[in-house]
Amino acid sequence: xxxxxxxxIAAVLVLSACNKLEVKTGYVKVPTVTKNALSGVCNILExxxxxxxxxxxxxxxxxxxxxxxxxxxxxxMWDDVFLKLAKNFRVIRYDLRGYGKSGSPESGYxxxxxxxxxxxxxxxxxxxxxxxxxALGGMVLADFVALYPEKVMTATMTSGALSDFPDRSQMPAExxxxxxxxxxxxxTKKVEEFxxxxxxxxxxxxxxxxxxxxxxxxxxxxxxxxxxxxxxxxWQLLNPEIDPLIGYQADRLLRNQKRHPxxxxxxxxxxxxxxxxSMQRMVAVCPDATIRLMSxxxxxxxxxxxxxxxxxxxxxxxxxx
Numbered sequence: 001x002x003x004x005x006x007x008x009i010a011a012v013l014v015l016s017a018c019n020k021l022e023v024k025t026g027y028v029k030v031p032t033v034t035k036n037a038l039s040g041v042c043n044i045l046e047x048x049x050x051x052x053x054x055x056x057x058x059x060x061x062x063x064x065x066x067x068x069x070x071x072x073x074x075x076x077m078w079d080d081v082f083l084k085l086a087k088n089f090r091v092i093r094y095d096l097r098g099y100g101k102s103g104s105p106e107s108g109y110x111x112x113x114x115x116x117x118x119x120x121x122x123x124x125x126x127x128x129x130x131x132x133x134x135a136l137g138g139m140v141l142a143d144f145v146a147l148y149p150e151k152v153m154t155a156t157m158t159s160g161a162l163s164d165f166p167d168r169s170q171m172p173a174e175x176x177x178x179x180x181x182x183x184x185x186x187x188t189k190k191v192e193e194f195x196x197x198x199x200x201x202x203x204x205x206x207x208x209x210x211x212x213x214x215x216x217x218x219x220x221x222x223x224x225x226x227x228x229x230x231x232x233x234x235w236q237l238l239n240p241e242i243d244p245l246i247g248y249q250a251d252r253l254l255r256n257q258k259r260h261p262x263x264x265x266x267x268x269x270x271x272x273x274x275x276x277x278s279m280q281r282m283v284a285v286c287p288d289a290t291i292r293l294m295s296x297x298x299x300x301x302x303x304x305x306x307x308x309x310x311x312x313x314x315x316x317x318x319x320x321x
Contacts, residue, residue, distance in 0.1 A: 021059045021060060021083055021086050021087070022059065023057055023058070023059045023083075024057070024058045024059070025055070025056070025057050025058075026055075026056060026058075027053040027054060027055055027056070028053070028054050028056065028119075028120045028123040028124060029051040029052070029053055029054075029123065030051065030052055030053075030054055030097075030115075030116050030119040030120060030123070031050065031051060031052075031111075031115075031119065032047040032049060032050055032051060032052050032105075032106055032109055032111065033047060033109050033110055033111060034110070034111045034112050034115030034116065034119070035115060036112050036114070036115050036147060036246070037110030037111050037112045037115065037242070037244075038110065038168035038169060038176065038180075038246075039110045039165075039168060039180055039183075039242045039243040039244075040108065040109050040110025040111075040180070040242055041108045041180050041181055041184045041242070042108035042109050047106045047109045048106060049106070052097055052102070052103040052104075052105070052106075052111075052116075053102065053103045054094055054095065054096075054097065054102045054103070054116060054120055055075075055094060055095045055100060055101035055102045056075075056092055056093065056094035056095075056120070057075060057082070057092070057093050057094070058090065058091065058092045059082065059083060059086035059090075059091055060085070060086030060087065060088070060089055060090050060091050061089075061090055062088055062089045062090050063089055063090065063129070063130060063153065064089065064090045064091075064092060064121075064126045064128075064129035064130065065085060065089040065090065065091045065092070065129060065130040065131070065132070066091075066092045066093070066094075066117070066121075066126075066129050066130070066131050066132075067081075067082070067091065067092070067093040067094075067131075067132050067133070067137070068094075068096065068117070068131065068132070068133035068134070068136075068137030068138070068140050068141055069093070069095070069096065069099070069100075069133075069134065069136070069137050070134050070135040070136050070137060070159070070299075070300070071099075071135065071136040071236070072099075072206060072228070072229050072232045073099070073225070073228045073229070073232070074095045074099050074100030074101070074228055074231070074232075075093040075094055075095050075100060076100075076224070076228060077134070077224075077225075077228065077300070077302070077303060078093045078302060079224070080302065080303060080306035081302055081306050081309065081310050084306075084310060085310065088314075089130065092124070092129075094120065096113055096116070096136070096137075096140070097111065097113065097116055097244070098235045098236060098241075099232070100231075104233075104235045104239075105235070105239075105241065105242065105244070107239045107240055107241075107242075108184065108240075108242065109242065110242050111242065111244055112143065112147075112244055112245065112246065113136075113140040113143065113244045113245065114140055114143035114144040114146075114147050114148070114245075114246070115147075117140065117144055118144070118147075118148050118151065121151065127151065128150075128151050128152065128153050129151065129152070129153060130153045130154045130155075130156075130317055131144070131152065131154070131155045131156065132155075132156040132157075132158070132302075132313060133155075133156070133157055133158070133160075134158050134159050134160070134300070134301065134302060135158075135159040135160040135275065135299065136160065137160075138157035138158060138159060138160035138161050138278075138279075139160050139161060139162065139163045139245055139278070140245070141155050141157055141161075142157060142161045142162050142163070142250050142254075142282060143163075143245055143246050143250050145250075145254065145260070145261055145263065146246070146249070146250040146253035146254050146257075147246070147250075147253065149257060149260065149261050152261035152262075153261070153262070153317075154261065154262045154263075154264065154316065154317050155261055155262070155263050155264070156263075156264040156265075156266060156313045156316065157263070157264070157265055157266070157279070157282065158265070158266040158267070158268070158301045158302070158309070159267075159268060159271055159275045159279075159299045159300070159301060160275050160278045160279070161265065161278045161279050161281065161282035162247070162248075162250055162251060162278055162281045162282055162285075163245040163246075163247045163250075163278070164247055164248075165243045165245050165246065165247025165248070165249075166179075166247055166248060167246075167247060167248040167249040167251075167252060168180075168246075168247075168249065169246075169249050169252075170249075170252075183243070184240055184242075187240035187241065188240040190240075191237070191238060191239060191240055194237050194238070195238070199234055199237070199238075202234070202237065203229055203230065203232075203234075206229060207225070207226055207229055210225055210229075210299070210300075212272075213270070213271055213272045213275070213298045213299040214270070214298040214299060214300055214304060215268060215270040215296050215297045215298040215304050215305075216270075216296050216304075217296075217297075217304040217305065218298075218304075220304075221300060221303045221304060224303070225300070225303075251281065251285050254285040254286055255285050260286050260288055260289070262290075262316075262321065263282070263286050263288075263289040263290065264289070264290045264291075264292065264312070264313065264316040265279050265282060265283065265289055265290070265291050265292070266292050266293075266294060266301055266309065266312055266313070267279055267291065267292070267293050267294065268293075268294045268297035268298045268299060268300075268301045268304070269293055269294065269295050269296075269297070269298075270296070270297060270298035270299075271297075271298045271299045272298075272299060275299060290316060292312045292316075294308055294309070294312075297309075
């Protein structure tokens with residue numbers, strides 16, 4: 001009898017090991033200066049390094065699904081859904097440039113998060129993918145849909161979509177140079193002012209702001225949110241960051257697209273007004289987008305109500321085209 005029980009336990013352990021998803025981790029190299037960036041001010045000297053490394057985690061098999069995180073956080077914000085989604089997809093989550101375990105930007109040199117995403121896909125041999133982005137991640141995804149629509153199977157954006165940066169592509173060369181130099185000088189001054197006030201004070205204020213835009217499940221996710229903010233190196237505050245998003249250029253490009261990729265907008269009703277307005281702009285330029293509401297959630301939809309978030313996204317992905 002004991003021998004039978006031992007064999008049964010061994011079989012269960014083997015089966016459990018077989019069912020456990022393997023998580024691969026690694027880095028991909030992307031150019032320090034990316035092709036679509038128009039916000040750089042260093043146009044003569046070469047950057048210290050020609051490449052930046054982006055950290056990623058990957059699990060599962062099937063169609064690729066790439067997850068993009070919010071500012072001040074990192075790819076761990078997808079913990080609740082990462083392995084669950086990997087049962088049906090090749091899921092990739094990564095730290096944006098300047099966040100988590102990824103390398104930092106180089107001050108003065110232009111880059112776009114959307115270009116980084118495209119270059120990462122090329123390095124990993126991915127031609128098309130499904131995407132999900134939250135807040136900053138949603139803004140990166142909106143830029144990506146505008147610049148690289150042929151690479152998008154579906155795009156799920158939540159808590160943010162289009163950003164407010166000016167359309168630099170419409171500026172004459174001399175005006176663009178003057179504008180970029182002025183913005184860079186202004187940000188350099190703000191960095192000096194920030195260094196006097198201190199990082200800890202800013203992080204505490206940010207934590208309070210996160211709490212104010214989170215729904216009923218704030219207590220259930222507060223420790224993880226705060227831990228990621230504590231780990232954030234705040235490169236974007238301690239250096240004059242070049243604008244890494246294309247802003248209103250994305251509006252124009254999306255309006256001019258004859259056919260949009262399939263887009264899902266998930267809106268937490270307890271989110272901030274600014275985030276909702278960003279999503280409303282996306283609807284204005286992509287009126288064929290699908291909209292779903294999460295009544296009890298705020299800004300961090302995939303953390304506050306992960307099962308509801310996944311159900312809405314998967315239903316959309318699997319729905320007839």
